[in-house]
Structures are given as structure tokens and as C-alpha cells.
């Protein structure tokens with residue numbers, strides 16, 4: 623208990639400095655620890671908006687509720703799932719880049735998108751090594767691998783091992799977690 627108090631005393635001032643908002647900072651820290659994401663980035667698009675990746679990572683519930691629509695918040699922050707065949711991108715076949723709808727991080731290329739028949743946008747690989755992170759998800763009596771945005775830790779969906787070649791993976795992603803930017807994309811693999 624003593625150790626916990628000492629650690630709390632050390633961490634709390636640090637967190638106050640990082641979070642910069644008026645809500646429950648302890649909660650923000652707890653969420654960050656739970657997600658266990660530690661990728662650091664210097665994304666120019668975030669700098670332009672005056673928001674660093676560290677700010678996004680430690681944004682608290684009140685900040686996210688203000689930034690996101692209720693449906694985005696339900697999926698991205700509360701790990702919800704949109705109903706199959708209802709999202710805006712599961713049928714999209716245009717060339718383009720799918721970004722995180724919360725922070726703009728590039729997540730998936732249309733070149734790696736395929737029709738899985740599941741009713742959710744599906745990809746066989748992420749856009750880059752800094753696009754996503756994964757963690758074990760034991761909810762709903764299943765063992766699955768959750769996919770989160772590597773920059774803001776927002777929930778995107780899950781990845782399964784029943785995808786097509788060349789990876790054999792199926793990244794099953796909620797449309798509401800994505801923003802599509804229509805543009806020509808280079809071939810992958």
C-alpha cells in the first residue's frame with residue numbers, strides 16, 4: 623500500500639501536466655494503463671491541429687465525449703460494435719486511405735481491403751507498422767484479438783486468422799472508427 627501511495631504521488635503531478643483538462647485525471651491514467659499502448663509518434667497532421675499524440679493518448683472521457691459523436695464514442699472508447707451491413711464503408715471499393723476517425727492516423731489502404739461477406743470493412747493488413755496495435759480481448763466469453771489505433775488507442779475492431787493471402791489475416795473494422803480519403807494508392811505486395 624505504501625508503495626502504491628508513493629507511486630501515485632509521483633505520477634499524479636505528471637498526469638496533471640499531460641492531461642490539461644478539467645476531468646478525472648486518475649481515470650485517464652487508468653485507461654491508458656489498461657490499454658498498455660506505448661507507441662510515440664510525431665504525426666504532422668496532429669501537430670497542425672495543435673494536438674500532440676501524448677495529448678490524445680491521455681485525453682479523458684469528457685474530452686472524448688466532446689470530440690466524438692455518440693456513436694463514435696460508443697465504438698471507439700466503449701469498445702462497441704456497429705451492426706453488420708449498416709456501416710458506411712463495408713461495400714466501398716474506391717481507391718483511398720482509411721484513417722482513424724478520432725485522430726486521423728492512417729490505418730488501412732484500399733489495396734488491402736477485401737469483401738469478407740461479414741458486413742464489416744475487412745482488410746488483410748494495416749497501412750503501416752505505426753497504424754494499429756493489438757491486445758487480447760476476453761470479453762463476451764470469447765478470446766479474441768482487439769485492434770486499436772496506435773496513436774489514440776481508440777477501439778477499431780478485431781483481427782482473425784481466417785483472412786485471404788498473402789497474410790491470412792482478417793482485420794474486421796467498424797466503419798464508424800474510420801474516415802475514408804479517396805485518392806490513388808500504391809499497390810501493396
Ligand SMILES: [Zn+2]
Nearest residue numbers: 722725771774
Ligand atoms: Zn486514432
